[in-house]
Amino acid sequence: MNxxxxxxxxxxxxxxxxxxxxxxxxxxxxxxxxxxxxxxSAAVAVPLLTGTxxxxxxxxxxxxxxxxxxxxxxxxxxxxxxDLAAAGVRADITYLRAGQxxxxxxxxxxxxxxxxxxxxxxxxxxxxxxxxxxxxxGPNQTLVMExxxxxxxxxxxxxxxASWVLTATMIxxxxxxxxxxx
Amino acid sequence: xxxxxxxxxxDPVAFEAFYRRHxxxxxxxxxxRVDDPHTVADLVAEVFMAVLDSAHTYRAExxxxxxxxxxxxxxxxxxxxxxxxxxxQLTDRVGGRRPLATDDVxxxxxxxxxxxxxxxxxxxxxxxxxxxxxxxxxxxxxxxTVTEAALALGIRQSAAKVRLHxxxxxxxxxxxxxxxxxx
Numbered sequence: 001m002n003x004x005x006x007x008x009x010x011x012x013x014x015x016x017x018x019x020x021x022x023x024x025x026x027x028x029x030x031x032x033x034x035x036x037x038x039x040x041s042a043a044v045a046v047p048l049l050t051g052t053x054x055x056x057x058x059x060x061x062x063x064x065x066x067x068x069x070x071x072x073x074x075x076x077x078x079x080x081x082x083d084l085a086a087a088g089v090r091a092d093i094t095y096l097r098a099g100q101x102x103x104x105x106x107x108x109x110x111x112x113x114x115x116x117x118x119x120x121x122x123x124x125x126x127x128x129x130x131x132x133x134x135x136x137x138g139p140n141q142t143l144v145m146e147x148x149x150x151x152x153x154x155x156x157x158x159x160x161x162a163s164w165v166l167t168a169t170m171i172x173x174x175x176x177x178x179x180x181x182x
Numbered sequence: 183x184x185x186x187x188x189x190x191x192x193d194p195v196a197f198e199a200f201y202r203r204h205x206x207x208x209x210x211x212x213x214x215r216v217d218d219p220h221t222v223a224d225l226v227a228e229v230f231m232a233v234l235d236s237a238h239t240y241r242a243e244x245x246x247x248x249x250x251x252x253x254x255x256x257x258x259x260x261x262x263x264x265x266x267x268x269x270x271q272l273t274d275r276v277g278g279r280r281p282l283a284t285d286d287v288x289x290x291x292x293x294x295x296x297x298x299x300x301x302x303x304x305x306x307x308x309x310x311x312x313x314x315x316x317x318x319x320x321x322x323x324x325x326x327t328v329t330e331a332a333l334a335l336g337i338r339q340s341a342a343k344v345r346l347h348x349x350x351x352x353x354x355x356x357x358x359x360x361x362x363x364x365x
Contacts, residue, residue: 002283002285002286002289003223003280003282003283003286004205004209004226006280007226007227007230007280008198008201008202008205010227011197011201011230011231011234012194012197012198014231014234015191015192015193015194015197015234016194018191018192018234019192104235105232105235105236108228108231109231109235173265174261174264174265176261
């Protein structure tokens, strides 16, 4: 088989894989007992506590090798990236205002599952935070996470919980900067 | 939220037809700009991956697929150049390369050799400002019409005409600059 045929086969696999990923992520997820709204094909909304005195975020290394991230405020994405890198997680973090999203196509997507409920996912949403497994991020790969929410902390529900919407992708090689759509 | 997915990015049959229509043209487009068979093969793969990501940006009413596809290919090449510059030191670039059979390498080398004249012309254009060079390249080297070149670059047709005119003014003593479609 010449390389053109080989490539065509791989690309068709990629199309099937993407279709499968869209199906899986569009399914409703229930996180931490709260019913979560699926806002976009690859986005999951989870409750976020606001109005507390807690720091903007917390990064903790756990004994099982995963890294726990708790985000309280959308502040200092660059420092969070550095703290994650120090914990062995190569991540690209973007904070967006509510309803915003980055234009798709920020890099070459890989076959790995970036986010989801399954154990194959690099990032899992657990109790309003993220558990990230650095071993599921390959060499030369970056876990790209785009958080959209309300930075001003305006309350979305009567329980006083604001929410964020996370879109996660695993990108191989270079990650281009987020260009806000619309 | 996410736009409706274009058919070629979601339907394997539609994609295969698209791929077979254009894989040769894309390979030649890249062979005019890159003289290493492995890099050409990697770039062909990246261009078609980019097609899956950006298929929703194609508008049939604006012009032929090939003009849009050359636009995608140009962006892929410039991303590759930025990356090659940044990652010069990183050895894992080589590890990430597509495996090529000897036959593939030979065929690609023939393609690259066939395009050597075009590569020479491209070198002669390096002094032009980027915007003008881009139009001249697509019209003279890649044989697009001005309308198609404008589509590939995402600029207005009138702007493409102005740039082409300026580029030809600058290179008026170079014979090749006057060839190519003018429509």
